[in-house]
Amino acid sequence: SQQGEEDPQALSIQEGENATMNCSYKTSINNLQWYRQNSGRGLVHLILIRSNEREKHSGRLRVTLDTSKKSSSLLITASRAADTASYFCATAPGLTQGGSEKLVFGKGTKLTVNP
Amino acid sequence: EAQVTQNPRYLITVTGKKLTVTCSQNMNHEYMSWYRQDPGLGLRQIYYSMNVEVTDKGDVPEGYKVSRKEKRNFPLILESPSPNQTSLYFCASSSLAGGSYEQYFGPGTRLTVT
Numbered sequence: 001s002q003q004g005e006e007d008p009q010a011l012s013i014q015e016g017e018n019a020t021m022n023c024s025y026k027t028s029i030n031n032l033q034w035y036r037q038n039s040g041r042g043l044v045h046l047i048l049i050r051s052n053e054r055e056k057h058s059g060r061l062r063v064t065l066d067t068s069k070k071s072s073s074l075l076i077t078a079s080r081a082a083d084t085a086s087y088f089c090a091t092a093p094g095l096t097q098g099g100s101e102k103l104v105f106g107k108g109t110k111l112t113v114n115p
Numbered sequence: 116e117a118q119v120t121q122n123p124r125y126l127i128t129v130t131g132k133k134l135t136v137t138c139s140q141n142m143n144h145e146y147m148s149w150y151r152q153d154p155g156l157g158l159r160q161i162y163y164s165m166n167v168e169v170t171d172k173g174d175v176p177e178g179y180k181v182s183r184k185e186k187r188n189f190p191l192i193l194e195s196p197s198p199n200q201t202s203l204y205f206c207a208s209s210s211l212a213g214g215s216y217e218q219y220f221g222p223g224t225r226l227t228v229t
Binding site for chain 2: 030031033035040041042043044045048088090092102103104105106107108
């Protein structure tokens with residue numbers, strides 16, 4: 001069952017610009033995570049935000065979570081060509097729905113940062 | 116180095132020939148999971164395991180088997196592979212301590228069934 005849906009599906013920007021990706025989900029969550037995937041390789045965890053948090057920062061990454069709207073955004077500031085990758089949100093359902101072990105991934109946003 | 120390893124990385128096989136994809140992690144993680152990734156469908160969970168001898172179905176378990184006899188290993192078994200199982204497969208592991216659930220992924224196994 002697909003829970004998170006990223007928007008846009010693809011995003012192309014110039015180096016130095018900010019990139020914003022959005023994720024919407026349908027049911028209550030324990031936490032929401034963002035992952036990055038370089039072409040054909042394994043996913044790498046970027047940041048986790050819990051359901052009782054509204055904003056979190058890690059380096060050039062800023063994640064927000066609005067549980068009332070069931071949405072999250074990932075902002076990458078001052079983007080670099082090396083940020084070119086696909087970005088996925090993943091939701092861990094709330095405890096009443098089976099627990100956080102069933103992490104559900106969206107289909108991803110493909111980000112291209114042009115030098 | 117903390118890592119999740121998968122073998123083989125690439126596999127081409129024929130319909131019906133049983134195969135096993137191995138997954139091993141060296142982080143003493145309780146949780147392990149298998150996903151498949153297909154264009155336009157994202158990652159879908161096949162099976163997961165909360166600890167040794169504890170496994171459960173994910174969203175797309177049909178045609179797959181798993182076992183968890185040791186904490187570090189979580190092999191994925193295709194008893195009779197079919198072309199619709201051609202996909203990119205990822206194994207992942209996570210610690211359940213502290214409630215973080217951050218998953219560590221292996222490098223992937225690209226399987227082609229002809």
